[in-house]
Amino acid sequence: FTPALHAPIRGAARPTGLSPAGPGLNLRLVPAAATGRDSGSRSVSGISAVRMGLSARGGALAAVAPRVIAGSNPLAVAAGLAAVVFGAIYILLQIPSRAYKEGEGTVGNEYDAWTEEGLLEYYWGEHIHLGYYDDADRSAVLNPLKSSKVFKDTKYKFIEEMYKWSGASSPAKVLDVGCGIGGTSRYLANKLKSSGSEVTGITLSPKQVERATALAKERGLDNVSFRVMDALAMEFEDNSFDLVWACESGEHMPDKKKYVEEMMRVLKPGGTLVVATWCQKEGAINSKEQKDLNFLYEEWAHPYFVSIEEYGRLMKGTGKLEQVREENWVKETITAWRHSIWVGVWDPWIVIWKGLTTRAGPKLWWKTIREIVTLNRMHKAFDSGLMTYGMITAKKAA
Numbered sequence: 001f002t003p004a005l006h007a008p009i010r011g012a013a014r015p016t017g018l019s020p021a022g023p024g025l026n027l028r029l030v031p032a033a034a035t036g037r038d039s040g041s042r043s044v045s046g047i048s049a050v051r052m053g054l055s056a057r058g059g060a061l062a063a064v065a066p067r068v069i070a071g072s073n074p075l076a077v078a079a080g081l082a083a084v085v086f087g088a089i090y091i092l093l094q095i096p097s098r099a100y101k102e103g104e105g106t107v108g109n110e111y112d113a114w115t116e117e118g119l120l121e122y123y124w125g126e127h128i129h130l131g132y133y134d135d136a137d138r139s140a141v142l143n144p145l146k147s148s149k150v151f152k153d154t155k156y157k158f159i160e161e162m163y164k165w166s167g168a169s170s171p172a173k174v175l176d177v178g179c180g181i182g183g184t185s186r187y188l189a190n191k192l193k194s195s196g197s198e199v200t201g202i203t204l205s206p207k208q209v210e211r212a213t214a215l216a217k218e219r220g221l222d223n224v225s226f227r228v229m230d231a232l233a234m235e236f237e238d239n240s241f242d243l244v245w246a247c248e249s250g251e252h253m254p255d256k257k258k259y260v261e262e263m264m265r266v267l268k269p270g271g272t273l274v275v276a277t278w279c280q281k282e283g284a285i286n287s288k289e290q291k292d293l294n295f296l297y298e299e300w301a302h303p304y305f306v307s308i309e310e311y312g313r314l315m316k317g318t319g320k321l322e323q324v325r326e327e328n329w330v331k332e333t334i335t336a337w338r339h340s341i342w343v344g345v346w347d348p349w350i351v352i353w354k355g356l357t358t359r360a361g362p363k364l365w366w367k368t369i370r371e372i373v374t375l376n377r378m379h380k381a382f383d384s385g386l387m388t389y390g391m392i393t394a395k396k397a398a
Helices: 039-069 074-093 106-117 119-124 135-139 147-166 183-191 206-219 256-266 287-299 308-317 335-346 349-357 363-384
Strands: 013-019 026-031 173-177 198-203 224-228 241-247 267-280 321-328 387-396
Touching (some): 106 119, 106 206, 119 147, 119 349, 147 183, 147 241, 147 267, 147 335, 147 387, 173 183, 173 256, 183 198, 183 206, 198 206, 241 256, 256 308, 267 308, 287 363, 308 321, 308 387, 349 363
Parallel strands (some): 173 198, 173 241, 198 224, 241 267
Antiparallel strands (some): 013 026
16 A cells, blocks of 8 residues: 556556546646656646535535524434535545655655554554455455454465465565565565575665564564665665565556666566556546546555556566566455455454544544545455556566
8 A cells, every 4th residue: 555647658648637627527638758647736636626526515515404404393404414414424535635745755654654553553464465365265254253364364375376476486585675564574584584585675664664673573583674765766786686576565656667677677687576566457547437546546645556567568668577477366356455344343442442542533533434435445446447456577587
């Protein structure tokens, strides 16, 4: 959960900004760069445009209040005020609050905050990625006695399925790119320990490295380590790892081409690269879809997404990765979005307690509401086909 809008196609034009010039939200086109996008331009103008909408709609809502209050019916007054309040809340929830800002450590800072807060680990466990669901898992979502355990168990199932799908076989050295608090790194370290494997996890978040290291020590795992490192400028030598694993980290990368090239560089000849990542659909994006994508970009610090097919092209474009395979695992993973909401419904007490007893205060409740809205919007984007769940793997030529 680390700007441009589409797959970076050379010579094409790409919407990068929202212009407040007219009454609607209009996309401004600029020439596409080889990778990435102008984060400052679109992020600032996008939020400004929505805020203009908030101001205009807020004015309309405020205009209703005097007319209602002037009436003699107290119920009408209460209904009018409630309409204003709920209308303002609705509008505020449409304004993304955590846009990616290049060079400002946005992603690392967000994950530091989530790690210190503790809610993400409490509900999601040690694995900050979607789970792999079968019918039995889906039937447990609405069961308050099973929901939380199944939610976490599906993440372990995802790791097993991803490992199997990659075709890797007892890799001696494994790199986990974007390791979070190290759940997958520790799982693979334990799974592969008997074959003498060593696992290294990297993340931009110092707090995640601290937590990951502590959990590894608790488990007695001495074949896993964690480092703060930029995946676009890794400090490892060429040809260092037999398996490079990247699960839901590509979303945060401001340069997808560099991301793929760096992973390929540190991969040994004959080694396996496997990537699991949220993608957007291939092809044209209409204005409604673009608006939805803009929110998903700017609420969870995502520079941009690309398609599954574009990841395949980027891997083939290295000239060194072969046997490239691509799959869409939406069916297997989509349940996780709303399942994550339900585990909070069945067990809301930690959120209530932290809102009353920690420095975050009631702001934590507002943040939680925002997360629920975003999780549901993610579900809708995947369900509509706007978003896809990309699985891409390749072998490095020997």
